[in-house]
Amino acid sequence: MTGLTLALPGIVHAQQPATDGTDSAAAAPARAAQSAPAEPAAQPAQSAQSAQAAASATLPAVQVTTQRESPTGPTAGIVAKRSITGTKTDTPIVRVPQSISVVTRDQMDQQGARTVDQALRYTPGVYSQDSTDFRFDQLRGRGFDYSEYLDGMILQPSAYYANPRIDPYFVERVEVLRGPASVLYGAGSPAGIVNLVSKLPTEEAVHEVMLQFANHDGYEAGFDLGGKVDEAGTVLYRLTGLGRDADTQVDGIKDQRLAIAPSVTIRPTKDTSLTLYAQYQRDPAGGLFDSLPVSGVATYNPNGKIATGTYVGNPNDDYFRRTQYAFGYRFEQKLNDTFTFRSNARYLHDDIDYHQTFFSNWATGSTSTLNMNAFLDREHLSQFSMDNQLQAKFATGALKQTVLFGVDYQRLLNGVNSGTGAVGTLNPFVADFSHLAAITTTNKRVDTATDQVGVYVQDQIEYGRWLVTLGARNDWTATNIQTQTTTANTLQHQTPHAFTWRGGVSYLLDSGVAPYFSYAKSFQPSVGTTFAGDALVPTTGEEYEVGVKYQPKSYNALYTLSLYNLTQQNVSTTDLLHPGYAVQTGEVRSRGIELEGHVQLTDSLAVLGSYTYVNQVVTKSNTASQLGKRPPIAPRNMASLWADYTLHGGPLRGLGFGGGVRYLGMSAGDTANTFDVGSVVLLDAAVHYDIGNWKFALNGTNLTNRKYVAYCSGGACYYGSTIGVLGTAKYQW
Numbered sequence: 001m002t003g004l005t006l007a008l009p010g011i012v013h014a015q016q017p018a019t020d021g022t023d024s025a026a027a028a029p030a031r032a033a034q035s036a037p038a039e040p041a042a043q044p045a046q047s048a049q050s051a052q053a054a055a056s057a058t059l060p061a062v063q064v065t066t067q068r069e070s071p072t073g074p075t076a077g078i079v080a081k082r083s084i085t086g087t088k089t090d091t092p093i094v095r096v097p098q099s100i101s102v103v104t105r106d107q108m109d110q111q112g113a114r115t116v117d118q119a120l121r122y123t124p125g126v127y128s129q130d131s132t133d134f135r136f137d138q139l140r141g142r143g144f145d146y147s148e149y150l151d152g153m154i155l156q157p158s159a160y161y162a163n164p165r166i167d168p169y170f171v172e173r174v175e176v177l178r179g180p181a182s183v184l185y186g187a188g189s190p191a192g193i194v195n196l197v198s199k200l201p202t203e204e205a206v207h208e209v210m211l212q213f214a215n216h217d218g219y220e221a222g223f224d225l226g227g228k229v230d231e232a233g234t235v236l237y238r239l240t241g242l243g244r245d246a247d248t249q250v251d252g253i254k255d256q257r258l259a260i261a262p263s264v265t266i267r268p269t270k271d272t273s274l275t276l277y278a279q280y281q282r283d284p285a286g287g288l289f290d291s292l293p294v295s296g297v298a299t300y301n302p303n304g305k306i307a308t309g310t311y312v313g314n315p316n317d318d319y320f321r322r323t324q325y326a327f328g329y330r331f332e333q334k335l336n337d338t339f340t341f342r343s344n345a346r347y348l349h350d351d352i353d354y355h356q357t358f359f360s361n362w363a364t365g366s367t368s369t370l371n372m373n374a375f376l377d378r379e380h381l382s383q384f385s386m387d388n389q390l391q392a393k394f395a396t397g398a399l400k401q402t403v404l405f406g407v408d409y410q411r412l413l414n415g416v417n418s419g420t421g422a423v424g425t426l427n428p429f430v431a432d433f434s435h436l437a438a439i440t441t442t443n444k445r446v447d448t449a450t451d452q453v454g455v456y457v458q459d460q461i462e463y464g465r466w467l468v469t470l471g472a473r474n475d476w477t478a479t480n481i482q483t484q485t486t487t488a489n490t491l492q493h494q495t496p497h498a499f500t501w502r503g504g505v506s507y508l509l510d511s512g513v514a515p516y517f518s519y520a521k522s523f524q525p526s527v528g529t530t531f532a533g534d535a536l537v538p539t540t541g542e543e544y545e546v547g548v549k550y551q552p553k554s555y556n557a558l559y560t561l562s563l564y565n566l567t568q569q570n571v572s573t574t575d576l577l578h579p580g581y582a583v584q585t586g587e588v589r590s591r592g593i594e595l596e597g598h599v600q601l602t603d604s605l606a607v608l609g610s611y612t613y614v615n616q617v618v619t620k621s622n623t624a625s626q627l628g629k630r631p632p633i634a635p636r637n638m639a640s641l642w643a644d645y646t647l648h649g650g651p652l653r654g655l656g657f658g659g660g661v662r663y664l665g666m667s668a669g670d671t672a673n674t675f676d677v678g679s680v681v682l683l684d685a686a687v688h689y690d691i692g693n694w695k696f697a698l699n700g701t702n703l704t705n706r707k708y709v710a711y712c713s714g715g716a717c718y719y720g721s722t723i724g725v726l727g728t729a730k731y732q733w
Helices: 024-035 044-057 105-111
Strands: 002-006 062-066 100-104 147-150 171-178 192-198 206-214 218-228 235-247 254-269 272-286 319-334 339-362 370-396 399-426 444-463 466-485 489-494 497-507 513-524 539-550 556-574 582-600 605-620 637-646 655-664 680-691 694-701 709-713 716-719 724-732
Touching: 100 105, 105 171, 105 637, 105 655, 105 680, 339 399, 466 513, 556 605, 637 680
Parallel strands: 147 192
Antiparallel strands: 002 062, 100 171, 171 192, 206 218, 206 724, 218 235, 235 254, 254 272, 272 319, 319 339, 339 370, 370 399, 399 444, 444 466, 466 489, 466 497, 497 513, 513 539, 539 556, 556 582, 582 605, 605 637, 637 655, 655 680, 680 694, 694 724, 709 716
16 A cells, blocks of 8 residues: 545546556656746745745645455455455556456445355356356366366365355455466466455455345345454454355255355454454355256257256255355465465365256157156365465566466375166156155265375566466376276276466556467366276367457556467267276367457446357367267357446435347257257346445346256256346445
């Protein structure tokens, strides 16, 4: 924080925030002095009179302060300009040679987001089911699944259903880093990562209680408290809590949650900071898997359409219960003007108790009767993550460098008891669940232990207008999978390792325009063996990206345009010589364009828009019907536009309106591209009113209640969200 005392002789003009992180107000007096015309020398009497008049006309001194945006703290408005996700250092987004999007807390509140999927509805290149499946986030981009992180450490999913899920009410911002990110984060998807930034203690006091009411009998209450414990701010605290009980658009599926997250920051000196935090979450009803047959949803069925509220399962026996808790620390020590040491660690545990009924296929010769199966899954997941970093900032002549050296470690332990079997038949057009059986016993045990150690280095080099980012990393992983059934006991051992790197260059113009180019690689371990008994090697990702970022100096905005060519190699495909086994000769290529703009034109008007084009194709495969075809799920085109206007004067001061439109283009319905999932246009709106300490809001999504298919894959389809209405009341003090 910087401060400047100004004696203001007249009208004070608002200053635009500096785009390079410096205090623009501090530079204003110097610019004014340089531009002021010279005056002739005054006579002594005149000088005395002038001085007396000037003294009497001078207003009281005003303290003007500006706070540089924190990449891990609150951000005012919808325009975030700094991020820690792209480089693990506090870096302006315009200086990172890779595409990054940030959804701020203000944007989530404007749009009434209650899940991470919903928070990313207006972000380019991100798509999901966005419906009733609340079991875990299902986020995809550039044709592949995103890896999800919390505060820079992975939320490692199991191979089954113990996938950690974070409620966005506990999140300060959501950041999307597109493209391979293994150089900083280790094993992961070529799509990139979605990093959730937690609400943690801040010096600024936070006092909020919140009530929400939604259609489908949705009720939610929450609180968010924090600030200084002592006057000096040596100790800070934050306590956030939430309770929810709601039905959903699908009969028999509920969404229930209780969660609390305390944290405390201790700062004994200005150079030392330690944050301790914990989180507990209990989901008595965490959503269910509602897959539907293609016929009757996306294609013709002589019996008509299956309704969006139909549950093709068994609401009498199905459930998904999660208990999740975590605790950890974040430590930072500034050693001197050059070196800073950081250490972050977290332990997270999930217990899952899950029974799910689902369809397998249509009964032979029937278009109205589905064969139904079910499974029982009782699962425990423990994961420990630690990331230690040493950062050095220094200059050698005209060369400025920020060098980061890090060592991270991840350990995952997963135990699953499961059972499955046929449970009867169901007519989805006239559902009768009474004769469906349930699975009550388990007959299979799978234990997985995975360790990963990574060593990485990154150098951010600045020379004049040129910005160069170079990074390299090596990972060593070890995985043991033991499978026990009533008839067999097998052990699979894998020890893949990988070297990945990234190189990028940007050129920063005075206008705020920054063209960039980057190259990045990723790796992702594969589970399984070949016919010869050899462990499958990791898939690899390779991407070339070129783009331009624009951060105007005259108003608050950030624009990004990116073009990419992303290829995933070592993809498993059918072994033609040994049916039932796989060889890793497959390849998938994804090319596309992404355009995004976040604009805070005034304190009253905020606008954001995006466009996405994805051309993904299978370039190598032993399955002839897939070669040259589009993989399912990813829409070819997506676009969105959102605007919010708030009145700051007059009798209606505090009243605001928001509205948005989303376009989801066609996507392939199966791997052979025999049918397409249709496109849809969705309309959203919001009304909000601030008065005194109260904030009221009413949000509506899919206002025309379009019944649409979100995507189809693997012989099943999934409906998107129907109309949603959310009322919010907050009291802040």
